[in-house]
Amino acid sequence: MVKSSLDQGMANGQGDRQVFPTAPLIRITLLLLYMALMGPLPFSARATQAPVSPTVLTLGIIIGGIGLYAALAQRVEVDPQGIQVVYPRWIRWLFRGGWQLNWADVIALKPRSTGQGGLVYYFVGADQQAYLLPMRVAGFARLVGLVNTYTGIDTQDVKPLAQPWMYGILLLFTLLLLLLDAWTITTALSMSPVS
Numbered sequence: 160m161v162k163s164s165l166d167q168g169m170a171n172g173q174g175d176r177q178v179f180p181t182a183p184l185i186r187i188t189l190l191l192l193y194m195a196l197m198g199p200l201p202f203s204a205r206a207t208q209a210p211v212s213p214t215v216l217t218l219g220i221i222i223g224g225i226g227l228y229a230a231l232a233q234r235v236e237v238d239p240q241g242i243q244v245v246y247p248r249w250i251r252w253l254f255r256g257g258w259q260l261n262w263a264d265v266i267a268l269k270p271r272s273t274g275q276g277g278l279v280y281y282f283v284g285a286d287q288q289a290y291l292l293p294m295r296v297a298g299f300a301r302l303v304g305l306v307n308t309y310t311g312i313d314t315q316d317v318k319p320l321a322q323p324w325m326y327g328i329l330l331l332f333t334l335l336l337l338l339l340d341a342w343t344i345t346t347a348l349s350m351s352p353v354s
Contacts, residue, residue, distance in 0.1 A: 175238045175239050176236055176237070177236070177237045177238070177301075177305065178234055178235070178236050178237075179235040179236075179237070179293075179296035179298050179299075179301075179302050180232075180296065180297055181231045181232070181233060181234070181296060182295055182296060182297040182299075182323075182326075183297060184323055184326050184327070184330070185231070185295050185321075185326055186231045188326045188329050188330040189227065189231060190224070190227065190228065190231070191330070191333045191334070191337065192329065192333045193223070193224060193227050194224070194337070195333050195336040195337045195340055196336075197220045197223065197224075198220075198337075198344070199340050199343045199344055199347070200216050200220065201216040201220070202343070202344045202347035202348060203343070203347055204216055205347065206346075206347040206350045226253075229246065229247075229249075229253065232246060232247050232250065233245070233246050233257070233293070234246075234247075234296070235293050235296055235302060237302065237305050237309075239262075239309065240262065241259060241260055241262050241263075241264075242260055242262070242282075242306070243258065243259035243260070244258050244259075244290075244293055245257045258290050260282055260284055260290050262309040262310055264284045264285040264286070265282050265283070265284060265285075265310045266283045266284065266285060267282075267283045267312065268280050268281070268282055268283075268306065268310075268312045268317070269281050269289075273320070277320045277321075278318075278320070279291065279292070279294065279320060280292040280294070292306075292317075294319045294320040295319070295320070295321070299319045303317045
């Protein structure tokens, strides 16, 4: 099925390269969670006259937000020659954690358990190095199908580390936290600074 859709994509002139960005649900949830956790800090600092300036906090939060956005911009690119994990050009100077592996050099796809009891998968290359298979991408099942197509490795048991419903629950609680943040910010703005 993946093979036929791949062949059809090539026949339609879509090109050999397929790109798998970070799943939108994951990206939105993590960005909103960051905003929910960091957003009230400058307002609280102003209301309590904290030793750290609200302006400095705001600047730090903006820089951190840009860093998080950049980290979540990582993508997987697959073509008939190989697979690579890259960041967009605008941030590659900072995030150099990408990797590239030719399909011909892939020896195996090995599972490893995480500290939380989940499974992650690593490609083992001809150089005996391990390359982490990104699992939080949009179209993960299609990505795994391409790995099977190009390497012949059985990927039937490869499942994503976190299911979408887990991020859905986290998003729901993040939205509730944002409501609490709105109350916190409103309260902080209505208070006169502590003398």
